[in-house]
Amino acid sequence: MASKEAYSPLPPWQRTDYCGTLRANDAGRDVALLGWVQTRRDHGGLIFIDLRDREGIVQLVLNPEISAGAHEAGSQVRSEYYIAARGKVVLRSEGTVNAELPTGQVEVVVNALEIVNTSAPPPFPIDGDTATAEEIRLKYRYLDLRRPEMQRNLRARHQAIKAIRDYLDDNGFVEIETPILWKSTPEGARDYLVPSRVNPGKFYALPQSPQLLKQLLMVAGFDRYYQIARCFRDEDLRANRQPEFSQIDLEMTCPRPDDVMSIAEGMVAAAFRRVLGVEINPPFIRMPYAEAMERFGIDKPDMRFGLELKNLTSAFEGTSFKVFADVLARGQSIYGINLPGQHQLSRRELDEITETLRSRYAMGLAWVKVTDSGWQGPIAKYLGDGERERAAGVASLKPGDTLMMVAGDAAAVRPVLGEIRLQLGARFNLDSTGERKFLWVVDFPLFEYSEEDKRLVSVNHPFTAPNPDDLAVLDKNPLDARALAYDMVLNGQELGGGSIRIHSRELQLKVLELLGFSREEATDRFGFLVDALTYGAPPHGGCAFGVDRLCMMLCGTDSLRDVLAFPKTGKAVDPMSGAPSEVDPRQLKELAIKVTA
């Protein structure tokens, strides 16, 4: 230890105030402060120290005429030393007020200063700038978290969760914890596995969500449950995806979909109100999944801008343009986006989009520019007057506009145009308007067909209730059945979603059967749920919201790592601790595990 003082586990005094809270009306008070040295400005005679704690910064003044000892101690301090200071709060004299600092009206004239702990020079500055490489920030995360920005983010997260807990408590929800060591279930993401020492060769799985457990809590009669639940998924990471994340998980007995959505709206509104002081004015619009796909080509539309998809199929009826004619002959579709005249793409940008579509989706982009003298572009000459007129009508084309079209199977074309739409939105900064556009996407299909597995898979999860109006089609054409499911979307990001669940044992078995589980398999994997449904299980439903993504929105950041204290890198590594790491062979032996990697 570099300090000359004998090591003491206690500071020389307790603080009376946080540095960042001192204001003009504190002038005259004697205060005791504890904090980190942000900067020291040593004038030889006078020394100024900016002292930082979690509430902010205040300027200390060390004058040898006030205290020679404090001045001498002050000359020893360096960045990030943890020091204790006593002194008097004084109003700054005319001309020395710092309008940039909330505490800039005052300063603390120090009469005693002690170095509580020294600091090696920090590997990166602890002030506002975030220019440092993320890997280094993560390696020294405890220093990165000292930065005001990260302090702000994590406290915003606390505020959001507190607001949500208060709101749910006010609405009769009971917080109940569920196991972290649980059962591996098929379907869904890859599980994180935990070996069981006392049951060699057997494994727990960390929960991907408490879905089944909360349903059992409804069977148990808690009526309204919630939990801030840690969830684990062993999949590749993204800017907004970490292997462990938190959900606000809630479930209620006998709700209509509107009841769950209303609770969720109130919950999110409470978080925005508490953290940002803004009203987001629910209820949000409800948009059927089919409409979202038709208009936006995606199930989580960003509604801050237009550029909606237009179905041009009938407009090109009888076209002599061979590409379109072939598509129409196969009963497929042509969709387009009208890029209005105020947004101009260069020929090169159009070529780049075309090339991306070709290489990634094996699709072509047909585009035309509308001018006063007619249509221009590589394919314009193949298009006749009638179809031009009809397309112009459908897409509301005006001179200056660009019409970008993709032809093929509607189910494939619409997502591709949806992707182009988002690119255009980003290209012309339509997605950085500062607006907040909430909506619910409802009436999701219950199933979709998985080409990979050659069977039906659940769009949501296997416990989602079918829309009662569609029970009849379950047998005939299950792909047409809608689910009682709903997703909340904000600016093109899914914040959360949920559904009414199946509470009938027979219906649950039937759905599992449609998903390819025999009765035997279903019993083996989900027997406890199916059994539970036989004992007076009430109707129930709920939803789950991504805490981390919600906090990203509240903090205005694009990276989930900015709202987590100790996140992992893209390779799921923690550069600070070195996790994951190899373990002692004896540990493996105890667990009956042989490593082959």
Add this chain to the structure above:
RNA sequence: GGGGUCGUAGUUCAGCUCGGUUAGAACGCCGGCCUGUCACGUCGGAAGUCGUGGGUUCAAAUCCCAUCGGCCCCGCCA
């Protein structure tokens, strides 16, 4: 698994096309001076495995190959 991009002083970067003195700058750090600074000023100084390994060459931060890692994206994530 695939694509893009980056890796040079503690930090942020320049240098790399077109190989050639001792690899530079800023901030930070260390030392001196300085009583109203708050991006303090000023004088001086230290600081490099050019991610790693291999290859080409008289000579490699620079060219080639491989590999590791960060970030972003696709696949994947009910």
